[in-house]
Amino acid sequence: MKRDIIESAEVIVCSPGRNFVTVKITTKAGYIGYGDATLNGRELAVAAYLEHYLCPLLEGRSVFQTEDIWNYFYKGAYWRKGPVTMTAIGAIDMALWDLKGKILETPVYNLLGGKSRSKMLTYTHANGKNLEDTLKRVEELKKASFEAIRVQCGIPGIEKAYGIGEKGIYEPAIKGNKPFEESWSTPKYLNFIPSVFEEVRKEFGEDLHLLHDSHHRLTPTEAARLAKDLEPYHLFWLEDVTPAEHQESFAQIKQKSVTPLAVGEVFNTIHDAHHLISNQSIDYIRMTVSHGGGITPMLKIAHFAEPYHIKTGCHGPSDISPIALAACLHVDTAINNFGIQEYMGYSETTEEAFPHEYYFENGHLHLTEAPGLGVDFNETFARKFEYEKAYLPINRLEDGTMFNW
Structure with missing residues (x-):
């Protein structure tokens, strides 16, 4: 057989x-x-x-x-x-x-060219409702050995800002029959966020890698202003500053700031990023294995980006399973132009449903020599938890105009 x-x-x-x-x-x-x-x-x-x-x-x-x-x-x-x-x-x-x-x-990485590295630098999220809460969370993660942290902070005058969840594993999707609506003000955001990074640098120094996500909410001009304002704080990257359907927008931002740019977690194919890569308008491509069509096309995208000095930074939220995260790690291990891997962690229930061989240690994710992806699926246990409809939030400007979430 x-x-x-x-x-x-x-x-x-x-x-x-x-x-x-x-x-x-x-x-x-x-x-x-x-x-x-x-x-x-x-x-x-x-x-x-x-x-x-x-x-x-x-x-x-x-x-x-x-x-x-x-x-x-x-x-x-x-x-x-x-x-x-x-x-x-x-x-x-x-x-x-x-x-x-x-x-x-x-291991799958041996089928992709073998090991290019023994560990993968990873970042996680410090989500605070206010500046004090954010600084406290950064301190906790630094003590937990993270060397790279994405910093998000609640904005004064905005009731609920993107990236600010409750305690525990961040999960933006809300259970129910319709999406929750949030409200947004770009001027309030732009006027406040640089001060957050000023305080983080004062508190924790220059050695910590800092990242930030604007979640596609700025025009190219607004994005260039933010990127310029954040230059003194030496970000690892500024993520998703403007909707990337119009790829030429990123060239405008690049011309006005040296803050590294990352984009692509909502991309599905190389065609979504072709212009961005070939024109060197970004520094990191954020496509992830699961939403980008699998390992087969992700390898091609990484190899295409390499001669343009663009590195990978695969999307790795808690709303993709440990199977998908492991797939990212095998690609991360094999390619030459790996940059960083997002890692938000999982609930105890998710961990039990998907036993895995990868592990976190000293700011990095590591793979073992387990065959395949190195993730199992405890199907009997997982089936005890039935699907419940949930939606990501939607977003409106303060005057009620539908906007980007």
């Missing part, structure tokens, strides 16, 4: 700590590979696409045909791109690479 021939593919939707969509592919010889198909707030759309259109076409295929299978689902559908399509394809691609590693009894 050939060990690489696919017998079945199953989609499992459950909520161990939060909603996750997991793809389970089984070969005729009994090997099992896992992929993450979670798209926050749109989980069932991806699950339906997988169940009705992609998974039934896998039976009888070889797990080693990742390139052909990927193009079969991307080019063969005619309707290309988009977060639902690419997350679905990405989950299958992840599971196939997981299977290849398990069948060959080697």
Whole structure:
């Protein structure tokens, strides 16, 4: 019996700590590979696409045909791109690479070119409701050995700002039948945020890597102002300063500031970033393995970015499962132009549902020599937690105009 021939593919939707969509592919010889198909707030759309259109076409295929299978689902559908399509394809691609590693009894990174490094610098989030709360959180994370921290702070006069969650694991999606509405003021934000980084640098010095996310809320001119105002505080990067559908906008910002720019967590294909990369308008590409179509295309994107001096910084929130995070880490390990890996951590329930071999130590994430991706799925435990509808918030300006969240 050939060990690489696919017998079945199953989609499992459950909520161990939060909603996750997991793809389970089984070969005729009994090997099992896992992929993450979670798209926050749109989980069932991806699950339906997988169940009705992609998974039934896998039976009888070889797990080693990742390139052909990927193009079969991307080019063969005619309707290309988009977060639902690419997350679905990405989950299958992840599971196939997981299977290849398990069948060959080697970590996935060995199939991608081998180790380029032994550890991955990681950053996490310091989310404070006010300046005092933010400084306290930065101190806690620094003591926990993080060397890079993304700093977000509540804005005076804005009731609830992006990135400011309650205590514990940050989860922006809110359970219910409609999205929660937030309010926003760009002038209040621009006038306040530089003072936050001034205080962080005074308190913690220059050695700590600091990052910040504007979450696509600024015009190019506003973004250039912020990037210029933050120059004295030497940020590792300034993230998602303006909506990136208009890629030429970033060139305007680059011309006016030397603050490094990162973008791409909502990108789905290389076409979303082609101009940004080839024109060197950014410093870090933030695409993540799961939402970017899997390991197969992510390798191509990283290799394309390398000669332009652009490094990776894969999106790694708690709303992608440990399977997807591990997939990012295997790519991080293998490529030459790795920059940094986002790591927000998981709830105890999520950790129990997805036992994993990767670990955090001294500001870095580490992989072991476990075959495949090195993540298991405790299916019996996870199925105890049923899916609950949840939406990401939406955002309006103070006058009620619909805006970017």
